[in-house]
Amino acid sequence: MNTESTPKRQDKPAPPVCYICGRDGANSRDHVIPYSFFKSPRPADMLTLPAHYACHNNFDEEYARVILSGLGSEGSASAKELWDTKTKRSFERSAPLRKSLRSSLVPKIDLISPAGLVFDHTPGIRIETQRFYPLMRKIVQGLYAHHIGELLPRDFRSLWNPNALLELSTDRRRFLEASQFGIIYQEIFGCRYLLVDQGTTDASSVWWLCFYNDAVLRCFIPPRHLWSPRSK
Ligand SMILES: [Zn+2]
Numbered sequence: 001m002n003t004e005s006t007p008k009r010q011d012k013p014a015p016p017v018c019y020i021c022g023r024d025g026a027n028s029r030d031h032v033i034p035y036s037f038f039k040s041p042r043p044a045d046m047l048t049l050p051a052h053y054a055c056h057n058n059f060d061e062e063y064a065r066v067i068l069s070g071l072g073s074e075g076s077a078s079a080k081e082l083w084d085t086k087t088k089r090s091f092e093r094s095a096p097l098r099k100s101l102r103s104s105l106v107p108k109i110d111l112i113s114p115a116g117l118v119f120d121h122t123p124g125i126r127i128e129t130q131r132f133y134p135l136m137r138k139i140v141q142g143l144y145a146h147h148i149g150e151l152l153p154r155d156f157r158s159l160w161n162p163n164a165l166l167e168l169s170t171d172r173r174r175f176l177e178a179s180q181f182g183i184i185y186q187e188i189f190g191c192r193y194l195l196v197d198q199g200t201t202d203a204s205s206v207w208w209l210c211f212y213n214d215a216v217l218r219c220f221i222p223p224r225h226l227w228s229p230r231s232k
Contacts, residue, residue, distance in 0.1 A: 024191070028051060028053045029050055031048070033139060034059075037211070045227055065086075069211075137156075137158055137219075159220040164208055179192040190210040191207065192222075
């Protein structure tokens, strides 16, 4: 039997590409929404994508989880449970985290709508952007790969509003209303997104990430020609 002459019907699968750095040779799979954001029992369909271990292992998930579950703790049972148990444990373990969080929780702020009405009281949070946004950007890269089927380069430009719920009283609400739903994990995470001029050089997109029902961040990815050149 000569197997050499048998034509190969299938090409070897290409080595998986890492969705974070865009290079091939991904040697593990990463939970796009961090595993630690969920409480057990965790959903069976958690989104994972190929990534280099070195690329996905250096985000400060604990810091982001503490911030986001704290923002959501008044409205969501899951957030409350994370806040009451896991978070407390990480506080006990980590004195620096405790100190850093204490300094980021600022006194309650009355949020005044443009019409002058107070419509919310919320703990003001000063986010350490260098600890928080790299993980949020990674999540957007994962959602982009999953929903659009294209990779966003690591240096993509993003403009964030961490209080996107407040925009719903403005005319930006129409963007959210025009958007479509992405993945949803009850009580933990939900995503909506809006693509503008996709497939052209002016393509842009808006992503809403909702954590623990209450913390809604909006990420705008402008057209590529408006991305600033790599600055090193
Ligand atoms: Zn990588």
